[in-house]
Amino acid sequence: MTDASNNTTSNPNTDQNASSDAQQDASMKSKRKKGLTIVAIVVAIALMIYLIWTFIFSNSVSTDNAYVNVESADISSMVNGQVAEVLVKDTQQVKQGDVLVRIDPRDAKIALAQAEAELAKAKRQFTQTSANSSALTSQIAISEDDIKSAQAQVAQAEVNYEQAQLEFSRRSQLSATGAISKEEFTKAQSAMNAAKAALNVSKATLAQAESKRKAAQSNLAANEALIKGANQASTPDVLVAQAKLDQAKLDLERTEIKAPLDGVVARRNVQVGQRIAQGTSMMKVVPLVNMYVDANFKESQLKDVRVGQKATLTSDLYGDDVEYTGTVVGFSGGTGSAFALIPAQNATGNWIKVVQRLPVRIQLDPEPLKKHPLRVGLSMEATIDLRSDTQTK
Template sequence: MTEEHLPASQKKEQQNIASTNPKRKKWLSIVAVIFVICAIIYMVWTVFFGHVEDTDNAYVGADTAQVSSMVGGQVAHVSVEDTQSVKAGDTLVTIDDRDAKIALAQAQADLAKVKRQYTQTQANNGSLSSQIQSTHDAIQSQKAQVEKAKADLERAMSDFKRRQSLSASGAISKEEYTTSQNALNTAKANYNVAQAGLSQAVSNQKVAQSNLDANNALIKGLDQETTPDVLAAQAKVDQAQLNLERTVIKAPVDGVVTNRNVQIGQTVAVGSSLMLVVPVNKLYVDANFKENQLADVKPGQAVTLTSDLYGDDVVYHGKVVGFSGGTGAAFALIPAQNATGNWIKVVQRLPVRVALDPKELEKHPLRVGLSMTAKVDLKSKS
């Protein structure tokens, strides 16, 4: 049956099918093109961008140097202002040093006194040695006196015994007998006195020897600079000298002065914080990556960074230094309490420390707290 003899309904159906086929082919072609484009985009992303992890939650940081007063006193002069650049060793603050100078003079006087005492102790050795020699001579003299008194005693005793035997027969008078007896008593007393003098001389020698030994113990094996008293006095002088030097407070590092809170005439205590010095040539970036971005991030990998300050025209180059010991939430002042019935999982962020190139920082200075965008090249060598 030819198309001319078909019913009207069949003719209409064939016309609809004929008009639908080109549209279907057109849509299939469009879908195929979209699929190819997506495949190309995926391949391009995988090849050129798939090896990069990036975040814009990154901020410039620095190990700032806090300038504190090591001595108390009144501020005599402040040499810097906020935002001023300083070099290490530049004078920042001067404290009135008159009290420190007096303390140093007192310590120096005490040191001189102790050194003089050492010299006196050393000189005492000669005096005590002379005393020992003198007591030796006194002992020899007392020994001679004892021998003389002993001889006198023996003679007096012999005379008394002879007169005692004569007195019994009446050959001598009673008066002569009494005189002989008194002479014996005197000789005994003189002998006892001589022995006591010898004992005293020996005792004096022992005392002198003891004093000499004690004096030697103070200086034996030492000289004027190494005796304990001199060392202690010297330490006080050194401390006083250090306190005097600390009245001039200097910059510990190169950097920029910030948060200055000291004024002329202000009385500061030991440990008072005066200002901060930010080492702008040693800045770093803490990039807070999501935890699901860190699987392939390793220390040593290259990082490119841009800042909101300079825009995309200035690119910094750095390296991953390491990872923080915990997430920001873990070290928050009030940590999150997840053991609750209405807990909702939140992706955490872990700070990653990135070191910056000092030469690039010198050309394009940054400041602490500025926002950065960091991109880690996962294919770079770690």
């Protein structure tokens, strides 16, 4: 009886132990299942991240070290003078051809009038030179007549001198015999001397006429050299005067300084009444189109970057909602530190390697700029698609 009662009392404990073990096993299985599920989720997330990186992020490079830039126009004076009007102010938008500054034009107008007078004078001198040729030709013809007349006078004087010599010789013989008086001998001698002097005078007159002819011929040759093969419009003096006139007209036009392109006025530093010299910078006109971005990528990012690749950009001004597109057009010739005012000196004992950045120029597409204009110096975030160049090919 005692054994039976003992057996009867031990069965409930055994059942409780078996039930507890079963619960523990179920709990362990549940925990193991949750652990495996978590591990599977982590593996799936890691695989997804790897796939996203492999197919999306590994095919692009990005940087937020990028800034808007543009080729701005430096407005400077091409003439000296006093500023009469300043028609624009900073931040004002202007169109190509708008007058920005007027310089007092009175000095330029005086120079223009002087150049016009010099041109008229040069043309008259050409006309006068042409007329001188005709006058010199006539003078040569007159000199020819004078030479012929002088030659005739020389011939006549030679005949007279020969006759006077014969008469003097005859009188000399008669004077020796006493057939004539000394007075007649003296007259014959004087007549011979007078005939000789007349011959010398006629020869001098002939030489003078020949000299005049040579002088007229030289003047004619020099005159013809000035106008030979030229007309009034092509003679050198007229061309020089015409060039001075063109320069004077250009200087007068330059007293009105106009905008070379569409843009916004910046850094205006000119005032009315200011005396400015040629080359003085007065302001800048910054265009709102043809802008580009200088994106400073790390050197470790540039292995696969090529000219022609496409880029997407966002601006801090408009946020991520506005996206710009562009194209890589070139790389800088050196890093920013290489072109610094004081370049880094790495050959030192305490050298620490610093990752360098190289400016990459990205030309912005014009359509997004028309809708959302940018300004020089604004911060941008640039992403270059490394696959775009191969897709384009």
